[in-house]
Amino acid sequence: MLKKTFKIPDMTCTNCAMKIEALEDDLDGVKEINASYHKLEMVIEFDETKWSDEQIIAAVKKKGYTAITT
Amino acid sequence: MSKNTKPSVDPVIVVMLGVVLLAIAVAMIAFPSDSNSINIAADSGLMSQLVVAFVTGITTGGLSCLAVQGGLLASSLAHQIEQDYASQVGQKKGSKKIEVQRTNSAFPIFLFLVSKLVAYTLLGALLGWLGSYLTLSPISRAVLMIAIGVFMIGNALRMFNVHPIFRYFSIEPPKFITRYIRRTAKGTDTATPVFLGFLTVFIPCGVTQAMMATALGTGSIAMGAALMFAFTLGTSPVFFIVAYLTTELGARLEKFFMRFVAVAILILGFVTLDSGLNLMGSPFSLQNLTRAWSSSPTESAPVADSGQPVERGEIYLNVENSGYSPAVMTAPANTELTLNLVTNETYSCARDFVIPKLNFYMLLPATGVMQTTIPPQVAGTTLFYTCSMGMYTGQIVFEEQ
Secondary structure (H helix, E strand, O other): OEEEEEEOOOOOOHHHHHHHHOHHHHOOOEEEEEEEOOOOEEEEEEOOOOOOHHHHHHHHHHOOOOOEEO | OOOOEOOOOOHHHHHHHHHHHHHHHHHHHHOOOOHHHHHHHHHOOHHHHHHHHHHHHHHHHHHHHHHHHHHHHHHHHHHHHHHHHHHHHHHHHOOOOOEOOOHHHHHHHHHHHHHHHHHHHHHHHHHHHHHOOOOOOHHHHHHHHHHHHHHHHHHHHHHOOOOHHHHHHOOOOOHHHHHHHHHHOOOOOOHHHHHHHHHHHHOOOHHHHHHHHHHHHHOOHHHHHHHHHHHHHHHHHHHHHHHHHHHHHOOOOHHHHHHHHHHHHHHHHHHHHHHHHHHHOOOOOHHHHHHHHHOOOOEOOOOOOOOOOOOOOEEEEEEEOOEEEOOEEEEEOOOOEEEEEEEOOOOOHHHEEEEHHHOEEEEOOOOEEEEEEEOOOOOOOEEEEEEOOOOOEEEEEEEOO
């Protein structure tokens, strides 16, 4: 499992963080996501053999947000 | 195979109209055409608070709450609609008659809102009960109002994205709660929107948090419950309409609505802050500042319109439904004065009279004269007075005679 932080500059409220955290239920191989509206970032713990940074960025984009690697 | 046929009247519209009519009915009870009823309603000063709560709900609360809680409802609805769609496709495959079951997209919203209404009413009762153990003096109420005002202004500036620091005005609920709520939102049965509506008490929006603080300030179970009921009922029509529109139109209007909410919260924030400053007796409230700048003429010999003889060392203040008359008066310095507070069928919050500097508070009778003693004041002193809500204000300027 790899733990990584992504910046998400286009979150506008705490609800956005909830939406992004919902990815942990949708993506197999993602153990936990902690998104913070205060910090405009998400910390994701995922199986690096199943997911690449680009795939995670794409999954976040599907939720309507932009993830940027830090 | 028959074509899809829409029902002649969309159930969504029916339920929406029902909620709007209910809101209008409550508004009509609050604002009856019979002026005497207004007086009775305002008599305790509590009904006016309920009206303010309802109006706050219907103007800003609904949109603000939607920004925080709308995602829950939308995800619940999306699942419901998805299920409807799947069942329709299934029926299509079986070549059976299909009817568009739009009831399913309206009913969860309705259940969600009713459940939310019940939950917040109970929360209001709990807050009122907690508040009954806290005796809030006018000064502590003023501090609370200022804090609420700052909180609202901070939230509005956050919405305008003025500076990253304002993001901290938004309270992030604990992760275990959001995770639990999110997973519950995936359910599809009738109990799900009911349960979700109930859970919204854990993720209140900024305006709701302000209203919760007000409920705490009531110090009464019944009043706390009534206040939150009025507010949540007010939010319901807007919540319903926007929830329906956003479900239908997507996020196209979201940006526009959020800007509208931000402006409304900013205005309300400044009003609340100003009321808090008034209640604190601050010369820096908007009303007191404008009075000082406009250098309005003062009345040095206030006379009551109730016919009382004016004696030396006595001053009269008429407490009217629209405020205090005179709003500015002069009085002799270095003399103990008797302030006569004259009410004549006064039912507004003006009769909840406060002189912050003297820590004086009195609920005046609707009609009558009440007296209080003002200790000698140094020349140049200004004594501010206000109603307990910080809405109506006035001042006594002490001068050498």
